[in-house]
Amino acid sequence: MTKSAQTNLDDAYRQILEALGEMGYPIADDNFRDTARRAARALTELVLPVPEIDRAVDDLVAKSFTAKYDEMVISKHNVSFGVCPHHLLPVIYRISLAYLPSEKVLGISKLSRLARLLSKRPVLQEQLTQDLAEVLYSRLASRGSAIYIEGLHLCMAARGTEAHEARVVTSAVRGVFRDQQVTRQEFLDLVTAAPLSLI
Numbered sequence: 268m269t270k271s272a273q274t275n276l277d278d279a280y281r282q283i284l285e286a287l288g289e290m291g292y293p294i295a296d297d298n299f300r301d302t303a304r305r306a307a308r309a310l311t312e313l314v315l316p317v318p319e320i321d322r323a324v325d326d327l328v329a330k331s332f333t334a335k336y337d338e339m340v341i342s343k344h345n346v347s348f349g350v351c352p353h354h355l356l357p358v359i360y361r362i363s364l365a366y367l368p369s370e371k372v373l374g375i376s377k378l379s380r381l382a383r384l385l386s387k388r389p390v391l392q393e394q395l396t397q398d399l400a401e402v403l404y405s406r407l408a409s410r411g412s413a414i415y416i417e418g419l420h421l422c423m424a425a426r427g428t429e430a431h432e433a434r435v436v437t438s439a440v441r442g443v444f445r446d447q448q449v450t451r452q453e454f455l456d457l458v459t460a461a462p463l464s465l466i
């Protein structure tokens with residue numbers, strides 16, 4: 268995060284508070300004392316700088332290892348957070364990722380990390396879905412990749428009365444997942460099955 272970006276965010280939230288004051292809220296109260304700074308910091312936890320994300324993805328891909336494993340690798344129901352580009356309101360994602368390795372294999376925890384990283388951008392869910400599929404296909408030189416995302420968009424859920432439960436579902440497939448209906452279906456069956464109950 269550059270100093271200028273940080274300063275702009277702090278200033279912007281101070282202006283938002285001023286507007287709230289004009290709307291009649293007691294912004295001089297203790298509860299609001301550090302709010303501009305806190306809110307700016309909170310946003311930077313939901314939106315990471317592009318160079319930081321690029322570096323982290325490079326690192327992650329570089330940590331792939333060679334293995335004689337060519338079955339589907341799948342990481343299901345990873346929960347991550349971001350903001351939508353239209354309202355800058357939070358989105359809660361549940362992301363499932365799969366790929367069919369060729370030579371390079373990623374540790375399973377790296378798949379969750381990749382999902383979390385690319386979520387922290389103000390991009391459309393469709394774009395996030397495509398970008399994840401692309402990393403697992405092109406950067407890993409895999410035989411195919413598949414992504415399935417359910418997004419709970421607060422811009423939809425918190426406004427209006429009809430959309431409280433609205434989930435946006437997107438998916439993207441590359442390589443074998445695109446070419447072979449059976450493989451694609453196997454993935455979809457796995458990720459849309461009811462989650463295991465622990466109680």
Ligand SMILES: [Zn+2]
Pocket residue numbers: 351352353354355356420422423
């Ligand atoms: Zn939105």
